[in-house]
Amino acid sequence: MTAGRIESDALGTRELPAEALHGIHTARAVENFHLLSGRTVSPALIHAYGLVKQACARTNHELGFLDDDQARALEQACGEMAAGGLDAHIVVDALQGGAGTSTNMNVNEVLANRALQTLGKAPGDYESLSPTEHVNLHQSTNDTYPTALKIAAIGMLRRTERDVVGLMEAFQALERGTAGVVKIGRTQMQDAVLTTLGREMGAYAEALGRDRWRICKCEERLRVVNLGGTAIGTGLGAPRRFIFRAVEHLRDLTGLGLARAENLVEATQNADVFVEVSGILKACASNLVKICADLRLLSSGPDAGLGEIRLPARQAGSSIMPGKVNPVIPEAVTQAALVVCGNDVAITQACSMGSLELNPFLPLVADALLASIGLLGRASRILREFCVSGIEPDEQRCRGHVDSSTAAATALIEAIGYDMAADAAVEARRTGADLRDVVVGRGLIDVEVYEQLIAPDRVNRLGSERGGGQ
DSSP states (O other), X not given: OOOOEEEEETTXXXXXXXXXXXXXXXXXXXXXXXXXXXXXXXXXXHHHHHHHHHHHHHHHHHTTSSOHHHHHHHHHHHHHHHTTTTGGGXXXXXXXXXXXXXXXXXXXXXXXXXXXXXXXXXXXXXXXXXXXXXXXXXXXXXXXXXXXXXXXXXXXXXXXXXXXHHHHHXXXXXHHHTTTOEEEEEETTEEEEEEEXXXXXXXXXXXXXXHHHHHHHHHHHXXXXXXXXXXXXXXXXXXXXXXXXXXXXXXXXXXSOOEEOSOHHHHHHOOHHHHHHHHHXXXXXXXXXXXXXXXXXXXXXXXSSOOOEEOOOOSOOOSSSTTOOOOHXXXXXXXXXXXXXXHHHHHHHHHHTOBTTBOTTHHHHHHHHHHXXXXXXXXXXXXXXXXXXXXXXXXXXXXXXXXXXXXXHHHHHHHHOHHXXXXXXXXXXXXXXXXXXXXXXXXXXXXXXXXXXXXXXXXXXXXXXXXXXO
């Protein structure tokens, strides 16, 4: 057994495994918060934190606060963290008191000890390189944590945007493939007028296109950071040159269009930008819930329901009912979207509970926001890959509904007038006959005209040509 090492802080001492990359601050946080969420910090936040610390180390080296060896080792450790190589050593719970101080100190300790290993020294040799005196130099949790959160969110939002675009394009392909399938359009769950399956699918694509645009615009809200503001935005303890240069280095390292907030006090105090971004995610989630509900309804039955589309069969649907196949993908995506909506409530409340110069609840905001972004991206991808891309129309079923429903009466108004169309619809419903048979049997129109009136080009036409003019 390797002998442990002893570390101390203002509260006393703790024994740690000799080779552990975390230190006493992390150990105390693990003790204090181990009963909370049971989840570790988001990997995206850890990677972003590595970039933030690397920018700060580079700035401090330029300004002469770190020697060459310290800077080289620390930048190497930061690069490893940014690449995901140190994830396993960030062990604090995602939810924690202290506005994220436990995460910041876990990061500081891991980077310091990994840098010490690079220098050929033992973890815990903080005389050579300290988590607080060197890694956290000229910084605070209160400027590094929200900066890392914004960088993590931007990176994840870009990936989620691509997933939403992929889903949108899948519906666009389905729109083109089903443009000629006439079906019943429904309002208040009742037969209304004729439409096409393509138009239904196109409406979903349009909504997702709007979501994509909103998600893209989130980056503008998140690109303004408060790095350099230290504790409350006044830059206390940081040289002015550090405050000006650190964001420039961070911009170069991330490739993002980051900008230092003009009012660092305001940017440190308020977290409403996260509420705004979460609201945009909630809007996308609400569209996914609606789309998935429609897909389940349109595919219902399939023998005793609407059955107008067939979803890909993904797995057996029952342990007792033979042959049953459930719409499991829309059901799963719906649950993910509902979690996003629930996260939005938590984010809103957490951001509104900031006190005076700081919001202490950013760990909850980070955990919920990054979880929502990831959920939306994965949900969109799964819905596209396992469901939408394999949807097939049941054209015979759609035509059967058209022929047996009085909803087609609206399409006949232009040819026979409202009163005659209404009277024919009443008779069809009373006798159970097809509307087509009623109007043809009465001699109001012939079969050829009827087919023309319910053809896809007529159904898809915007308005009618009656009334003259342009």
